[in-house]
Structures are given as structure tokens and as C-alpha cells.
Amino acid sequence: MFTVQQIAAAIDAVAEGDLSLEIARAAEPQDAGVTDLAMAMSPKYAEQLSAGSAQVALVWEGADWQAMGLKAAIFAPRPRLAMGGVTQMLDPGQGFEDFGAGIHPSAVVHPEAQIGADVTIGPMAVVARGAQIGAGSVIGPQCYIGADAIIGEQAMLREAVSIGARATIGDRFRAQPGARVAGDGFSYVTPEVSGVENARKTLGDQGDSKAQSWLRIHSLGAVEIGDDVELGMNVTIDNGTIRNTVIGAGSKLDNLVHVGHNTRVGRDCLLCGQTGISGSVEIGNNVVLGGQTGVADNLFIGDGAIAGGGTKILSNVPAGRVMMGYPAVKMETHTEMYKAQRRLGRLMRDIDALKKAVFK
Secondary structure: OEEHHHHHHHOOOEEEEOOOOEEOEEEOHHHOOOOEEEEOOOHHHHOOHHHOOOOEEEEOOOOOOOOOOOOEEEEOOOHHHHHHHHHHHHOOOOOHHHHOOOEOOOOEEOOOOEEOOOOEEOOOOEEOOOOEEOOOOEEOOOOEEOOOOEEOOOOEEOOOOEEOOOOEEOOOOEEOOOOEEEEOOOOEEOOOOOHHHHHHHHOOOOOOOOOOOOEEOOOOOOEEEOOOOEEOOOOEEEOOOOOOEEEOOOOEEOOOOEEOOOOEEOOOOEEOOOOEEOOOOEEOOOOEEOOOOEEOOOOEEOOOOEEOOOOEEOOOEOOOOEEEOOOOEEHHHHHHHHHHHHOHHHHHHHHHHHHHHHHO
């Protein structure tokens, strides 16, 4: 339980009313009880307060909280930023502490692994030879840390996360269940030029190529991940073929994101759900790729570029460009194309009418 005063101080916000009221959890306005903090950060959410029993709410600047029937209010100039602080403060955690501090008896830790101070390793986790885990980290149940992998301080690995051999990860790393780091890249070659190679050159015709078996190219590189990176559920990051695959500091990868071999992602990027990045892509800093974005191999995406959901990037993207569509074009160009496409039915009807008039 936290008082209104404590919560306001923690998120550097102004509060009014009875600041001694205690808060147990956050809730949507219509679901909030008497010990809940109602998240009513705009007028449209505040309309639902009467359906709940909240005494305290997180509201927008200038809100008339007393008219809403509240006993106290916390004012949020930037609501989503305030939500970040509130949710961090009220997060009940995953209950890993129920297994006890330190290394669980069922975990397997190689004697040559280096475990920092105050590290928790959960049930049935495996830490391989030469692995290093920084101080204060939590390795959840059934996780695997490969040989010579390095994980920095204050990491949080949820259940069933795997980190492959020789991966290097910075401080405050977070990985959700099922994240997979440092699997082998998808690299194969045929003894002779294949139909795929010919089609790529001709953009259509695969020529007289014959059927061949695929030969494996092994991954000699590893994965490097900077500080403050977060991976969603079932994220997959491939090892590099020769050089390392890199995820820059502060970047966040949503569920089911795939990063191919040799790709380098810059700092503070957002890669949203189901985004797929092919091999050897260079992505700048502060890039945002919306859900289900696809990026072809060996491309460059400049700093600050944004791709809308479902975008398929088949050519280089300059810095700051906003892209959309398949193939990707400037968002304003895509919007004009979409409008024109919507008018095609009417245009065809007009053409039919004109043809009939001409024939008559």
C-alpha cells in the first residue's frame, strides 16, 4: 500500500485532497474500488468514474476532481509518462521470490560459471560453462544461459528464456517468456547458382536453374545487446554469420519480433509485434517499425525513420522518413494511392458510361 503523497512524489507530480489515503493497485475508472487509483487521464475516461467506487484518480491537468466525487487527485501533465511511474511502483512482480533467494536446488550451474552478488536462479534453470551473470539479476525457471554468455547487472529473465553461447548483454536487460537469443542464422547456399539467385537478378525469371540441395553456412558470430534492452515473448535474434548481430542500448522488441543474422539495430528503437528483419540490415537510432513490418535483407534504415503497421520495406529508407505500404513508399504517397484506389470503382463506372455515350 502507498499513500497518495508517496505516489505523487515518486512520479514527480502534483496532488490535491486527502494525501494520506492509501492505494493498493491501479484500475480503470469503471472497475476501481475504494483503495484503487483510477486511471482517468482524460475527460472520456473520467465519464466512467461514476460506475466505480474510486476515491482517488490520476487525472489530467486542470481537471475538476472534486466535481467528479473524488477525495484526492494526482495530476499528470503527460499521462502515459505518469502511467509508467505508477505501474512500476504498483507492480506486484512475478512471485519468483517464492522459490527463495539464491540458486534453487534444482538449477544446474556449471562450476566455471561466474555468478554475481544477490543473483536469483530459479528452478530447473541451466547456466553453462564460463557464463557470467551480473549482480542483482534474476534468472527465472527453466531458463538457459549458454557457454561464455555474459549478462550484465539487474537483468530480469522471465521463465523459459534462452541465451545462446557467447552472447553479450548489458545491464538491466529484460526478457519475457520464450525469448530466444543467439540461435543460428538462416544461411544456406547451393553448389551452383539457384533459381532464387536468378530471380533476384531478373526480378522475375529464374532461368534454367536445376533443383539442388541447400548447404548450411554456420554462424561464427554471436549477439551483442546493449543496456536497458527489453525483449517481448517469443522474440528471436539470430547469431551473426561472421560479425555479431547487434541490438543497441535502450531498444525495445515486442512479441514475435525476429532479427536476422548480421543485422545491427541502433539505440532506442521500437520494433513492434511480428516485425521481421532479414539478414545484414543496418537500422539507425530511434527507428520505429510498426507491427508486421517486414524488411528485406542488406538494406539501410536511417535514424528516426518510422514504418506504419504492415509496411514491407524493399529499398533503403533515408533518415526521418515515414513509410507505409507494400512496397513501402512515403506515407503521404501511400495515402494518395489508397484514395485513388478507393475511387477506381466510380472511375470504371464513369468510363463505362462514357463508352456507351460515344458508341451511341
